[in-house]
Amino acid sequence: MGISRLFGRTPDPQANQTLPNGEPRLPPGQTLTHKWPILTHETTPRFDPAAYRFRIWGAVEQPLELTWEELQALPRVQLTADFHCVTTWSRYDNAWEGVAIRDLLARVKPKPEAKYVLAHSWTGYTTNMPLADLDDDDTLVAFKHDGEEIEREHGGPVRLIVPKLYAYKSAKWLSGLEFLEQDSPGFWEQLGYHNHADPWTEERFW
Numbered sequence: 001m002g003i004s005r006l007f008g009r010t011p012d013p014q015a016n017q018t019l020p021n022g023e024p025r026l027p028p029g030q031t032l033t034h035k036w037p038i039l040t041h042e043t044t045p046r047f048d049p050a051a052y053r054f055r056i057w058g059a060v061e062q063p064l065e066l067t068w069e070e071l072q073a074l075p076r077v078q079l080t081a082d083f084h085c086v087t088t089w090s091r092y093d094n095a096w097e098g099v100a101i102r103d104l105l106a107r108v109k110p111k112p113e114a115k116y117v118l119a120h121s122w123t124g125y126t127t128n129m130p131l132a133d134l135d136d137d138d139t140l141v142a143f144k145h146d147g148e149e150i151e152r153e154h155g156g157p158v159r160l161i162v163p164k165l166y167a168y169k170s171a172k173w174l175s176g177l178e179f180l181e182q183d184s185p186g187f188w189e190q191l192g193y194h195n196h197a198d199p200w201t202e203e204r205f206w
């Protein structure tokens, strides 16, 4: 009988899985949770669909401004991804539905000098990342989680999802994406969270 049986806990078999690339599915220093904690710095904001605009601007050929209805009308994809918070919890198999970032990139056509992206929330929260990390087939502007509209506390009705970076890069209440030639640290990044945030190399803090 294993020590965990003695303590009345069964080890979670999912915690020992590996990814196709051979890396552990659970990044180092993380603990698997089946709940979905809420991590928010600001107060959960109101959402006004009539006033909402989704914007992409900066170093792009075709800046984009969409109403809520126009954003809702874009083709959608579904994606299942793990979610890793820098405060050491991970939640597996989140089923997201939304607009693929690559569809948006095809519309706005980033200029060659665009190297970074700053995601903006309508609360004023921001988070930065290299365009190379955003430009992937697993990043999306999400409206649904596990089949339901995303709850307000979790960033509903629209949030960014960048599964391969710590979740502070996945801005809740997303209002736009600013394309930049130079990097520009976002909210947590200015306060000491790691600028890049790769969970597998534990890029947690400066």
Ligand SMILES: Nc1nc2c(c(=O)[nH]1)N[C@H]1C(S)=C(S)[C@@H](COP(=O)(O)O)O[C@H]1N2
Pocket (backbone or CB within 6 Å): 036, 037, 038, 039, 040, 041, 042, 084, 085, 086, 121, 123, 125, 153, 154, 155, 167, 168, 169, 170, 171, 172, 173
């Ligand atoms: N606007 C905004 N987006 C945010 C945050 C925040 O405080 N404000 N927190 C980030 C962090 S640190 C995490 S772990 C995830 C948490 O998402 P959840 O509350 O849906 O679990 O949102 C990220 N996006």
Ligand SMILES: [Mo]
Pocket (backbone or CB within 6 Å): 039, 084, 085, 086, 087, 167, 168
């Ligand atoms: Mo987080």
